[in-house]
Amino acid sequence: MTRALDVARIRADFPLLRRLENGKRLVYLDSAATSQKPECVIQAIVDYYRETNANVHRGAYTLAVRATEAYEAARAAVARFVNAWSPEGVVFTRGTTEAINLVAGSYGRANVSRGDTVVVTAMDHHSNLVPWQILCQERGATLRMVEITEDGRIDLSDFGAALERGPKIVAFPYVSNALGTVNPAAQLVKLAHAAGAVAVVDGAQSSPHLGVDLQALDCDFYALSGHKMLGPMGSGALVAKPELLDAMPPYHGGGEMIARVWDDHATYNKIPHKFEAGTPNVEGAVGLAAAIAYLEGIGMDRIAEHERALAAQALDRLSRLEGMVLYGPRDHRAGIVTFNYLDIHPHDLATVVDQEGVCIRAGHHCAQPLLRRLNAAATARASFYLYNDSDDIDALVGALEKAAAIFGNVTA
Amino acid sequence: MPDLADLYQQVIIEHNRSPRNYRVLPDANRTAEGDNPLCGDRLTLYLKVNGDTIEDVGFQGRGCAISQASASLMTAAVQGKRVAEAQALFDAVHAMLTGSGTPDPGRLGKLAALAGVRQFPARVKCASLSWHTLRAALEGRAARVTTDDPRT
Numbered sequence: 187m188t189r190a191l192d193v194a195r196i197r198a199d200f201p202l203l204r205r206l207e208n209g210k211r212l213v214y215l216d217s218a219a220t221s222q223k224p225e226c227v228i229q230a231i232v233d234y235y236r237e238t239n240a241n242v243h244r245g246a247y248t249l250a251v252r253a254t255e256a257y258e259a260a261r262a263a264v265a266r267f268v269n270a271w272s273p274e275g276v277v278f279t280r281g282t283t284e285a286i287n288l289v290a291g292s293y294g295r296a297n298v299s300r301g302d303t304v305v306v307t308a309m310d311h312h313s314n315l316v317p318w319q320i321l322c323q324e325r326g327a328t329l330r331m332v333e334i335t336e337d338g339r340i341d342l343s344d345f346g347a348a349l350e351r352g353p354k355i356v357a358f359p360y361v362s363n364a365l366g367t368v369n370p371a372a373q374l375v376k377l378a379h380a381a382g383a384v385a386v387v388d389g390a391q392s393s394p395h396l397g398v399d400l401q402a403l404d405c406d407f408y409a410l411s412g413h414k415m416l417g418p419m420g421s422g423a424l425v426a427k428p429e430l431l432d433a434m435p436p437y438h439g440g441g442e443m444i445a446r447v448w449d450d451h452a453t454y455n456k457i458p459h460k461f462e463a464g465t466p467n468v469e470g471a472v473g474l475a476a477a478i479a480y481l482e483g484i485g486m487d488r489i490a491e492h493e494r495a496l497a498a499q500a501l502d503r504l505s506r507l508e509g510m511v512l513y514g515p516r517d518h519r520a521g522i523v524t525f526n527y528l529d530i531h532p533h534d535l536a537t538v539v540d541q542e543g544v545c546i547r548a549g550h551h552c553a554q555p556l557l558r559r560l561n562a563a564a565t566a567r568a569s570f571y572l573y574n575d576s577d578d579i580d581a582l583v584g585a586l587e588k589a590a591a592i593f594g595n596v597t598a
Numbered sequence: 599m600p601d602l603a604d605l606y607q608q609v610i611i612e613h614n615r616s617p618r619n620y621r622v623l624p625d626a627n628r629t630a631e632g633d634n635p636l637c638g639d640r641l642t643l644y645l646k647v648n649g650d651t652i653e654d655v656g657f658q659g660r661g662c663a664i665s666q667a668s669a670s671l672m673t674a675a676v677q678g679k680r681v682a683e684a685q686a687l688f689d690a691v692h693a694m695l696t697g698s699g700t701p702d703p704g705r706l707g708k709l710a711a712l713a714g715v716r717q718f719p720a721r722v723k724c725a726s727l728s729w730h731t732l733r734a735a736l737e738g739r740a741a742r743v744t745t746d747d748p749r750t
Contacts, residue, residue: 533721
């Protein structure tokens with residue numbers, strides 16, 4: 187039994203959550219899109235520019251050494267946070283999207299040829315789908331999409347069938363951004379390896395919300411976004427097995443990623459720098475490290491438990507509303523609740539609840555193939571984080587009842 | 599603070615619930631499709647134009663209340679109108695939705711119910727989709743109209 191979170195105290199750490207929106211307390215239920223930032227992260231970025239800013243891995247002077255140390259300390263923090271194989275396996279990127287593009291563009295191009303197969307799932311969001319589409323189109327390879335079950339889980343028998351093709355790469359999300367499903371990631375990785383594939387895990391929604399242990403998970407590549415886990419936008423990482431990174435060709439060319447450069451060719455730096463061409467987002471890395479320290483101070487197990495409880499409570503409250511359609515599984519889910527209410531279009535819902543200060547997402551959640559399978563053009567989504575509590579669920583339910591009143595409570 | 603009652607006026611709610619001219623025109627000679635990929639609003643517009651008169655109009659689609667009500671109101675407003683009048687209505691509604699001109703309440707009639715959309719910038723494209731589709735149909739542009747099109 188974990189100790190419950192003191193949400194009032196946590197909320198006080200987030201300047202934006204102290205604001206009023208449309209005259210009401212801001213009820214932020216869109217953390218799956220991006221999280222709010224605690225004061226310590228904002229301060230870390232400010233302090234970096236006030237006290238540490240210089241280009242990294244270049245200057246001989248003390249300030250540059252300090253900036254480099256801060257940047258590399260952030261790398262070590264990311265490695266520790268997800269129990270990576272080593273800090274050398276942590277490549278800073280702009281986020282999950284760039285991390286997956288890096289794997290597709292470097293590992294994929296080097297290892298996928300005509301006639302090969304890449305496996306993705308119908309619950310992948312566009313950033314873990316479109317890079318593989320581009321790769322397969324370029325290489326003449328086949329993209330095989332694994333179906334989902336009616337209650338929104340990866341269909342394991344179809345997953346098995348896809349593996350029979352002997353794919354080179356298997357990519358899937360740890361947690362679905364549109365359904366909240368927590369996938370049996372370790373099992374999927376094991377199956378992918380048995381079929382001879384490398385496993386790419388999209389960690390955009392798991393890194394902020396679950397304790398992630400990559401050495402136990404044993405995947406080959408793992409992508410995360412800093413901005414969804416209290417860090418700055420434009421921060422993130424690809425975490426990979428170092429020996430795989432080492433064997434991969436560079437992704438972007440430029441400064442920092444090189445060792446020696448001649449007129450017509452160059453040799454490359456060692457990992458992870460081989461994949462970090464140009465001046466990196468040091469501010470982002472430093473802010474992400476501050477976010478990790480904040481999350482670790484609270485404890486990922488407590489955060490995960492808090493969100494599981496909130497999601498269960500939200501599912502229970504929403505399911506009592508007549509005309510409510512809930513998507514995704516009842517259990518094995520993170521703090522994401524996706525729904526449609528009466529015949530009110532999600533955009534109308536989002537506009538109405540916004541007037542009550544409640545921020546929810548409406549639309550296709552960057553997962554159009556999934557929405558097609560749900561037979562929904564759009565859905566509404568409420569997603570929770572450590573700063574949400576049952577008052578926020580009350581506010582959501584109250585705002586939905588207001589929407590029902592405006593739209594005359596009509597059922598389709 | 600923007601007022602929800604201005605956005606979801608009774609006329610809008612009612613047209614969303616019971617859209618006018620919600621049908622395929624088998625003898626349409628102008629059609630166009632409107633698509634807002636960002637939010638999934640889409641509609642197909644059918645016109646039967648005889649000379650310079652819009653003799654009949656129909657639409658089918660799905661989307662939010664604003665998009666569906668706007669399409670319904672639009673079809674009712676252009677039914678039986680001359681093409682030039684419909685184009686003038688497009689200009690008047692566009693001005694009302696974007697605030698780029700002074701709308702003429704006398705000309706707009708029931709369409710004035712869409713005036714509240716202006717207070718909700720995130721929803722302007724929902725209201726304008728059917729009107730851009732109308733213009734494309736009148737101009738005989740076969741291509742699908744999307745809200746990502748710089749022309750819209």
